[in-house]
Structures are given as structure tokens and as C-alpha cells.
Amino acid sequence: xxxxxxxxxxxxxxxxxxxxxxxxxxxxxxxxxxxxxxxxxxxxxxxxxxxxxxxxxxxxxxxxxxxxxxxxxxxxxxxxxxxxxxxxxxxxxxxxxxxxxxxxxxxxxxxxxxxxxxxxxxxxxxxxxxxxxxxxxxxxxxxxxxxxxxxxxxxxxxxxxxxxxxxxxxxxxxxxxxx
Numbered sequence: 649x650x651x652x653x654x655x656x657x658x659x660x661x662x663x664x665x666x667x668x669x670x671x672x673x674x675x676x677x678x679x680x681x682x683x684x685x686x687x688x689x690x691x692x693x694x695x696x697x698x699x700x701x702x703x704x705x706x707x708x709x710x711x712x713x714x715x716x717x718x719x720x721x722x723x724x725x726x727x728x729x730x731x732x733x734x735x736x737x738x739x740x741x742x743x744x745x746x747x748x749x750x751x752x753x754x755x756x757x758x759x760x761x762x763x764x765x766x767x768x769x770x771x772x773x774x775x776x777x778x779x780x781x782x783x784x785x786x787x788x789x790x791x792x793x794x795x796x797x798x799x800x801x802x803x804x805x806x807x808x809x810x811x812x813x814x815x816x817x818x819x820x821x822x823x824x825x826x827x
Contacts, residue, residue: 655708659701670697691760698752706749706780710790718785719793726794746800747807750776754808759815766809773805774798 670693677689720726730739750773757772758764764772777798785793 655710656705659704663697663701666697688760691756694756695753695760698756699750702745702749703780705745706784706791707788709788718791721793721795723795723799726792726796743800746797747804749780749801750805751808751811754805754810755812756808757805758809758812764809766806769809770802770806773802776805777801 674686674689674693677692678684678686681688720729727739727743730742733739753776754769754773757769780801781793781798784791
């Protein structure tokens with residue numbers, strides 16, 4: 649866990665520093681809307697601020713151990729390799745980290761775009777994740793392209809959508825009753 653903090657502490661420090669800016673941006677967006685909708689403003693800023701740190705980490709160069717493969721095109725092969733290393737904490741960090749990459753997007757996108765179903769969210773999450781993996785593979789030194797990362801990111805997006813369902817329903821109901 650200390651290795652994770654060592655590599656990524658600056659990202660989280662900057663995110664905390666950006667919180668007041670994000671709050672101001674939400675207020676500005678809400679004020680500029682004719683409906684003064686805080687719901688939309690919070691959802692838009694939440695999608696970006698909740699996803700940006702993970703994208704930053706994905707697109708940061710890393711140093712791979714000698715002899716490491718950089719392509720895992722067979723589903724579960726990367727996870728199987730991680731499991732064989734005998735480092736359960738590292739595997740846990742990898743899985744949870746990949747689930748969190750698009751989790752915030754999955755939470756806020758259905759609030760911002762009420763027509764998003766879970767299947768559409770899975771497709772969008774998969775497309776975003778695949779794009780990030782391709783960019784990472786071709787343009788970022790020392791990173792691994794893994795099909796497991798793609799489906800875990802997409803699953804995280806869907807889990808975020810499931811987590812926000814009660815809130816999305818409530819905000820949709822309020823929007824229709826106040827109109």
C-alpha cells in the first residue's frame with residue numbers, strides 16, 4: 649500500500665486542492681443555467697473530477713520489471729498472472745483500482761443523462777476503457793495493455809450506475825414533478 653501512495657500521492661493531493669475549484673465551477677454552471685439546475689452541474693463536475701485522477705494515473709509512465717509482457721489479450725490471463733505472484737494485497741489494489749477508474753462516471757452519468765440504461769453505460773464504459781488502454785499502450789512507456797483492465801473498468805462504470813440508481817430516480821422524479 650505504501651508503494652501505491654509513493655507513486656500516486658501527488659494525484660490525490662491535487663484532487664483535494666481542486667475541490668474548492670470544483671465547488672465554484674458547480675455554482676457557476678448552476679447559475680448560468682436558466683433552470684438553475686444544481687443536479688446537472690453536480691453531475692457534470694462529478695463525472696470529470698471523479699474520473700480525471702484515475703485517467704491521470706493510467707496515463708503516467710511506469711517502469712516494468714525486466715521480461716514483463718505488455719499485452720494481455722486473453723481474458724483473465726492478467727489476473728491469473730497477478731494471482732501467481734503471491735501478492736494478494738497488490739492484486740486487491742489492481743482490481744479495486746480498475747473498478748474505480750470509471751465508477752464516478754457511472755455514478756454521475758445517469759443523473760446527467762437520464763436515458764442511460766445499464767447496458768448503455770456498460771458499452772460507454774467499455775469504449776472509454778478500451779480507448780484509454782490503446783492510448784496507454786501506444787503512447788505511455790512501461791504500461792500494460794490488458795483486456796482484464798477493460799472489462800474491470802466497464803464493470804466499475806456499471807457498478808457506479810447501480811449505486812446511483814436511487815438518486816437518479818429521485819432526481820428524475822423531482823425534475824418531472826417540478827416542471
